[in-house]
Amino acid sequence: MLPGGLNIHTIGKIFSMSRAITVFNNDFGSYISLFEDGFRPFARAIKYTVGEELYRKTFDSPVAACVNVHKPATQIIDQELVHVGTSSFSVRCNWKGTPGTVNDETPNVASCDIMYAVVDSKSGKLAPLPAWYINRYKELTKMPRGDFSLKMHKPMDCFKHNSRVVPSDLDINNHVNQNRYSSFCLDAACVASSRGIYQGFDKEFLKHQVKRCLLLFTGGSRLDDVLTVNTWQNEADKKLIQFEIENGERIVLNCSMWF
Helix, strand or coil: CCCCCCCHHHHHHHHHHHHHCCCHHHCHHHHHHHHHCCEEEEEEEEEEEECHHHHHHHCCCHHHHHHHHCCHHHCEEEEEEEEECCCEEEEEEEEEECCCCCCCCCCCCEEEEEEEEEEECCCCCEECCCHHHHHHCHHHHHCCCCCCCCCCCCCCCCEEEEEECCHHHECCCCCECCCHHHHHHHHHHHHHHHCCCCCCCCCCHHHCCCCEEEEEECCCCCCCCEEEEEEEECCCCCCEEEEEEEECCEEEEEEEEEC
């Protein structure tokens, strides 16, 4: 794979764009009603699982991958609400492939599990889900939320890379779009890899294919904030590259990528 082709950031963009044009469980009303009741859902954690099939067959070149990023309708991505708790709900997205190449038994080429929390639109603070939403999906309260746990042991001598937030990084709420954080991580990883920081990795970091990626969001960032991306190679698992993004004294993201 060449830089600018299929990587965890572009994979995330495809999932993000598909969520923007579909509705969980075909229930548009309940999702919109959360906003009408003064709640704003946001992704607290995102977990990607990527099969070799995605890199090997779905696209015949990095150029095709880039083209399809802008055409999410050319991909079949099934989505469903899988868990509802007292203060969060989880969604699973399964990327099957292109129309005409899949059936009900076709394995996923990638999947994306997302845990959403909600904030009160007026106070901006975390809030419990309204009772009507929990009752509407009562059967899903008995389902497992999914594993979004992440162990991080940042070494003292980790590599650091700074990124300044620019207008194109922002979403409609004037916060950094959550998918942009994976781009900040990749930017830092490319510089670190070019300097030989990661043992066993090619200096062109984007040649390596991500098998899993877990992002935990713990804060937000705004225009002109300077973010410090800390990255290191896990001592026990050399195929695991980890990241911690700081905004001043606050940690806004923890991320692990398995290769």
